[in-house]
Amino acid sequence: MQEIRFQCSPEEAKNDDFLRKKIKSLLKLDQSVDLYFEWHKRSIDARKKKVKINCVFQVSIKKPITEDKHIEFKPVNSANTVHIIGMGPAGMFAALQAIKSGYKPIIYERGKNVRERRRDLAMLNKEGIVNPESNYCFGEGGAGTYSDGKLYTRSKKRGDVKEILKLLVQFGAHKDILVDAHPHIGTNKLPQIISSINEKVISCGGEIHFNSKLTDFDVQRGKITEITINEGKKIRVENLILATGHSARDIYELLHSKNIQLSSKPFALGVRIEHTQDFIDQAQYGRPNDEFLPPASYKLSTQIDDKGVYSFCMCPGGIIAPCATSEKEVVTNGWSPSKRNNPYSNSGIVVSISPQDISKEDSPFICLNFQKEIEKRAWELAGKDQKVPAQCLLDFIENKKSNHFPRTSYQPGITSVKMDEIFPEFICERLRKGFIEFDKKIPGFITNDAVIHAPESRTSSPILIPRDKEYMHHIDVTNLYPCAEGAG
Ligand SMILES: Cc1cc2nc3c(=O)[nH]c(=O)nc-3n(C[C@H](O)[C@H](O)[C@H](O)COP(=O)(O)OP(=O)(O)OC[C@H]3O[C@@H](n4cnc5c(N)ncnc54)[C@H](O)[C@@H]3O)c2cc1C
Incomplete structure (x- = not known):
């Protein structure tokens, strides 16, 4: 068995006849030879205008590729x-x-x-x-x-x-x-x-x-x-x-x-942003709805005032979900079905926070209490149910309350609230500066067609x-x- 790697177009990568011929020609094999091949690694290269698929195949001549064995689990009824x-x-x-x-x-x-x-x-x-x-x-x-x-x-x-x-x-x-x-x-x-x-x-x-x-x-x-x-x-x-x-x-x-x-530890907190999937596809692939490509994603990160601001758990074709675990709090997160076929694309955009950002006190609960306060304030401001505070992104950058929203995927509903009423200034400032950097990487990212929902607060544990x-x-x-x- 050997490994072979090459690039091809997204359409070619879905065409077994093309792949078979391509592998045979790269290996200088006669087209009549019995060839068995299996995907080993697959990734999308969208850095240039023409999107390519990086292909790595395992190839075997004449002998079929045998499957890995299942992992066995034996009975433990009377074990410790x-x-x-x-x-x-x-x-x-x-x-x-x-x-x-x-x-x-x-x-x-x-x-x-x-x-x-x-x-x-x-x-x-x-x-x-x-x-x-x-x-x-x-x-x-x-x-x-x-x-x-x-x-x-x-x-x-x-x-x-x-x-x-x-x-x-x-x-x-x-x-x-x-x-x-x-x-x-x-x-x-x-x-x-x-x-x-x-x-x-x-x-x-x-x-x-x-x-x-x-x-x-x-x-x-x-x-x-x-x-x-x-x-x-x-x-x-x-x-x-x-x-x-x-x-x-x-x-x-x-x-x-x-x-x-226990001890308190740095964690991250921010908002969940939603664009249309068409916009993200256009930005990443140069066209929406390519039948041979999956819905596009992004991964963004930058440093603002020596702190990370980054995208987290990006869900192409996804839905924003209500992830509270108690009454009197709201929490957002995102999911998507296997086909990623919803018209929305969402992602957490979060700011790294250390215990020292919040208080000089030495308690393991500093970050957890802060997380709780934000979730409760968001619940109060959005109407004391599972609606979440929301603001259009350009309005957030310009510090204006939003009057009109595009449709969003968040099923319990949204309430227009300025993020500055929920988060302390240091978080809003880092988020604003972060978004401005992201707009340089994905032009058009800042728009009133994108809605930020708050808070994205359960990214990682605030306690060690x-x-x-x-x-x-x-x-x-x-x-x-x-x-x-x-x-x-
Ligand atoms: C909407 C959503 C989307 C996500 N998407 C992704 C993703 O795409 N990729 C990814 O890597 N991660 C994702 N995550 C995060 C991921 O789900 C978590 O990182 C992961 O589930 C953590 O696993 P865990 O077993 O440590 O804890 P958990 O999944 O939180 O499980 C802990 C379990 O312990 C139980 N429990 C708690 N307290 C007690 C108690 N006192 N007694 C008995 N049982 C108790 C809880 O009921 C729960 O079932 C997502 C999370 C959400 C909510």
Whole structure:
């Protein structure tokens, strides 16, 4: 087997006959030779006027390319147990890893299963009612279930990403995610994948308990000995994986009340902007609606006053979603279906914030309290339901209240509010300067046809749960394993 790489047009990249002939001619093979080829990597090069596809293929002559084997999970019914709190992506993959390592995972999840959760999301979108135990962040699959399902990261210090992508394919994701430079699953496909992971955990002998919230625990001599579920049921534990995400504010409060060390950490906060997808396609590809290209995306970043201002979780063909986890707050985020076929394109545009930007006080809750205040103020100003404050982008730059809005995808509705009423001046100033820089990169980005919705506030955790670098347990509690986003 060998690898071959070349560039071609988007149309050619979709044409197997063209690709076969091209590979044969590049390898100087006779056109009659039996050739087997598979995509290995695929990316879009839109830097020049003529958009190209960078292709990397694995090629085999005469012998078909054999598929990678499925990863096996063996029964763990009577094995030692590992208790896991939270069934978001971190909890689910911790459970799969436990099974692979010969442990029986027992998961406690405060929310409902995927099917029941859907009804609460409908209430949230249509009636503006937030169920604090079942929403876009809480329930089977956590914030991952109704996330956009983009599977790439700017971070260079991740583990074996390819292995995770292979597992997702094993549980039902499209094989393209193994190939695309910017893999994407889509919100419509994720619930089924999560249900398949659930079935695998159960069929191997693991346990999953929904509507089961961790409400207390006992610590003795630097170890957690017992956990309490729903303020009643007590369970003895050997080890505890805490995979509760960064929206579980009550967990940070619980840890703090037990004198378990936490610290505040920098995070990012800002707005979610929405343009039409046609505008973004035109800007990136030079034309809208190309039948051979996916809806275009962008990635923008700049430094303003030594602080980062950048795009976050950009969703081509997407929808802005109400992601509050409590009453009396509003939070935005974005998702898109696998086809990314909505007429809108949204992205978080956020400003890096450090605890020192907010206060000189030395408390782990500085950034979290600030995040809470912004979400509450936005809720009050927009009408005390799930409508969010909104402003047209040019009006924001010129500090004017907006009188007219184009249609936006945010289903619960918007209220005209100046962003300066929600955010402190240092955030508005950095955002304004950031947008002016972005308009130089994508001319026309600043327009009153683009609407900013506020706040985009749950980008990353505002609290750090400090871990031992080698063993990954809490630095003081040696059988507590804070994991993933909630660990900061
Ligand atoms: C709309 C939206 C779109 C997104 N799009 C993307 C994307 O495209 N790409 C990407 O990489 N990320 C995206 N994200 C972020 C991504 O979903 C999160 O980074 C990821 O889900 C974090 O995983 P986690 O398991 O650490 O935490 P979470 O997913 O937050 O899961 C934590 C789980 O713990 C449970 N829990 C909390 N407290 C308790 C308790 N006391 N007892 C029991 N259970 C508890 C919660 O109910 C939840 O199910 C998106 C998020 C949203 C909301």
